[in-house]
Amino acid sequence: MTETAxxxxxxxxxxxxxxxxxxxxxxxxxxxxxxxxxxxxxxxADHWAIPGGFVNMDESLEMAARRELEEETGVHDVYMEQLYxxxxxxxxxxxxxxxxxxxxxxxxxxxALQVSDESNAVRWFPVDELPKDLAFDHEKILxxxxxxxxxxxxxxxxxxxxxxxxxxxPKLKRIYExxxxxxxxxxxxxxxxxxxxxxxxxxxxxxxRGRPARLYRFRDSRIEGDFVxxxxxxxxxxxx
Amino acid sequence: MTETAxxxxxxxxxxxxxxxxxxxxxxxxxxxxxxxxxxxxxxxADHWAIPGGFVNMDESLEMAARRELEEETGVHDVYMEQLYxxxxxxxxxxxxxxxxxxxxxxxxxxxALQVSDESNAVRWFPVDELPKDLAFDHEKILxxxxxxxxxxxxxxxxxxxxxxxxxxxPKLKRIYExxxxxxxxxxxxxxxxxxxxxxxxxxxxxxxRGRPARLYRFRDSRIEGDFVxxxxxxxxxxxx
DNA sequence: TCCTAATAGTGTTATTATGACACAAAGTAT
DNA sequence: ATACTTTGTGTCATAATAACACTATTAGGA
Numbered sequence: 001m002t003e004t005a006x007x008x009x010x011x012x013x014x015x016x017x018x019x020x021x022x023x024x025x026x027x028x029x030x031x032x033x034x035x036x037x038x039x040x041x042x043x044x045a046d047h048w049a050i051p052g053g054f055v056n057m058d059e060s061l062e063m064a065a066r067r068e069l070e071e072e073t074g075v076h077d078v079y080m081e082q083l084y085x086x087x088x089x090x091x092x093x094x095x096x097x098x099x100x101x102x103x104x105x106x107x108x109x110x111x112a113l114q115v116s117d118e119s120n121a122v123r124w125f126p127v128d129e130l131p132k133d134l135a136f137d138h139e140k141i142l143x144x145x146x147x148x149x150x151x152x153x154x155x156x157x158x159x160x161x162x163x164x165x166x167x168x169x170p171k172l173k174r175i176y177e178x179x180x181x182x183x184x185x186x187x188x189x190x191x192x193x194x195x196x197x198x199x200x201x202x203x204x205x206x207x208x209r210g211r212p213a214r215l216y217r218f219r220d221s222r223i224e225g226d227f228v229x230x231x232x233x234x235x236x237x238x239x240x
Numbered sequence: 241m242t243e244t245a246x247x248x249x250x251x252x253x254x255x256x257x258x259x260x261x262x263x264x265x266x267x268x269x270x271x272x273x274x275x276x277x278x279x280x281x282x283x284x285a286d287h288w289a290i291p292g293g294f295v296n297m298d299e300s301l302e303m304a305a306r307r308e309l310e311e312e313t314g315v316h317d318v319y320m321e322q323l324y325x326x327x328x329x330x331x332x333x334x335x336x337x338x339x340x341x342x343x344x345x346x347x348x349x350x351x352a353l354q355v356s357d358e359s360n361a362v363r364w365f366p367v368d369e370l371p372k373d374l375a376f377d378h379e380k381i382l383x384x385x386x387x388x389x390x391x392x393x394x395x396x397x398x399x400x401x402x403x404x405x406x407x408x409x410p411k412l413k414r415i416y417e418x419x420x421x422x423x424x425x426x427x428x429x430x431x432x433x434x435x436x437x438x439x440x441x442x443x444x445x446x447x448x449r450g451r452p453a454r455l456y457r458f459r460d461s462r463i464e465g466d467f468v469x470x471x472x473x474x475x476x477x478x479x480x
Numbered sequence: 481t482c483c484t485a486a487t488a489g490t491g492t493t494a495t496t497a498t499g500a501c502a503c504a505a506a507g508t509a510t
Numbered sequence: 511a512t513a514c515t516t517t518g519t520g521t522c523a524t525a526a527t528a529a530c531a532c533t534a535t536t537a538g539g540a
Binding site: 168169186191208209210 | 487488491
C-alpha cells in the first residue's frame with residue numbers, strides 16, 4: 001500500500017520507548033569517579049542507576065541528555081558525546097525501551113550536585129568500586145563507557161575536560177595513570193606535552209611538599225577541533 | 241507518584257518511532273561503493289536512500305538491521321557494527337523518528353542483490369558519485385559512515401571484510417589507497433604486513449600482466465578479537 | 481642553620497619505527 | 511631476444527620511543 005501524507009497513520013505500528021542515559025565522569029582526589037543516582041520508583045527501586053530518562057517528542061537526543069543531566073544532578077555546560085545505543089528487548093521490564101547512552105566529562109570542583117525528586121540520592125562512585133546490582137543493563141553501559149574513555153584518552157585531549165583550568169604536569173600525568181591504570185615515564189610524558197604545543201605556562205607556581213610545580217593551562221585553540229594529541233603509540237603486541 | 245508493575249501505564253507517554261538504517265560498503269572494480277535503494281513510497285518517493293526500516297518490538301537493534309538488510313537487498317552474513325544514532329526532531333516528515341545507523345562491509349562478489357517491493361531499485365554507487373537529494377538526512381549519515389570507515393581503517397583490520405578470501409598484497413594496498421584517498425609506499429606497506437603476522441601465504445600465484453602476485457589469506461585468529469593492525473601512525477600535524 | 485626527604489623537572493642514549501627511494505625478480509607482449 | 515609491466519626486496523637517514531640517570535627547588539625537622 002502506498003502511504004501519503006493524508007493516509008499515513010503514525011500510530012499504526014507499536015513503538016518502543018526511547019530514553020537517554022548519561023555516564024558522567026569526574027575526578028575526585030585524583031581518582032576517576034562516576035555519578036550515579038539511586039532510584040526511588042519501580043522498576044529497580046533503591047538500585048543505583050546512571051542518570052537518564054525519556055526523550056521528549058520535540059527535543060534532540062543531545063538536548064534530552066543535557067536536560068536529564070541537569071534535572072537529576074544539577075550539572076550543566078559539560079563536554080558530552082554519544083556513546084552507543086542499547087536496545088535489547090527485555091532490558092526494561094516496563095516495555096521495550098531503547099536507550100541512547102551518552103558520556104559526559106565534568107570538572108567536579110565547578111559543579112554542585114543536587115538531588116531530584118526522581119531519586120533518593122546522588123553520589124560519586126570510584127569506577128573500580130561500583131555498587132552492586134545496578135538497575136537495568138547499566139553495568140554493561142558503564143563498562144562500555146569506561147572502555148571508550150580509556151581508548152579515547154590515547155588519541156584525544158579528552159582528559160583536559162576533567163581538569164581545572166590551571167593544573168600542573170604531575171597532576172595531568174597522574175590522571176592519565178589513573179584512567180589507564182598504568183605507570184608512565186615522567187620525562188617522556190613531559191616531552192610529549194612540550195612538543196605538542198598544547199600547553200601554555202601561566203607563570204604561576206603551586207606549592208606542595210617538595211619543589212613547587214609550574215601551573216599550565218590549555219591553549220583554547222587546541223582543545224576544540226580535530227587536533228589530536230596521541231600521548232603514546234599503540235602498545236607493542238606481546239602476543240604471537 | 242510511585243509506579244509499580246500494576247499501575248505502570250506503558251502508553252502514557254507519546255513515543256517516537258525507531259528505525260535502523262544500514263550503510264553498506266563494498267568494492268567493485270577496486271572502488272569503494274555504497275548500496276542504496278530507490279524509495280517507492282511517500283515520503284521521499286523516488287529518492288535514493290540507505291536501506292532501513294522500523295524496529296520490531298521483539299527483535300534487537302542488530303537483528304533489525306540484519307533483517308532489513310536482507311529484506312531490501314538479499315544481503316546476509318556480513319560484518320556489521322553500530323555507527324551512530326540520529327534523532328533530530330523533524331528529520332522524518334511522518335513523525336518523530338529516531339534512527340540507529342549501522343554500517344556493513346560485504347564481499348561484493350559473494351552477494352547477489354535483489355529488489356524488495358518496498359523499493360523501485362537497488363544500486364551500488366561509488367562513494368564519490370552519490371546521487372543528489374537523498375531521502376531524509378541520509379547524506380549526513382553516509383558522510384558519517386565514510387569518515388568512520390576511513391578512520392577505523394587506520395587501526396583495525398576492517399578492510400579485510402571487503403576482500404575475497406584470497407588476495408594479493410598489491411590489491412590490498414590499492415584498497416587502502418582507494419579508501420584513504422592517498423598513495424602508500426609499497427615497500428613500507430608490505431613490510432608492515434609481513435611484520436604484523438596477519439597474513440598466511442597460500443602458495444598460489446595470480447597471473448596478470450607483469451610478474452604474478454602471491455596470494456594470501458588472513459589468519460582467522462587475527463581477524464576477530466581486539467588485535468590491532470595499525471598500517472601507519474597518525475599523520476604529522478601540519479598545522480601551526 | 482643545615483641536612484634530608486619529597487617532589488618537580490631535564491639530559492642522554494640505545495632501540496625501534498617511519499618514510500623515501502633505488503633496485504631486483506618474474507612474468508607477458510611483440 | 512627485448513621491451514614493458516607489475517611484483518617484491520634492500521638500504522639508509524631521520525624521527526619516535528622507552529628506559530634510566532641526573533639535577534633543581536621546596537618544606538620540615540634535627
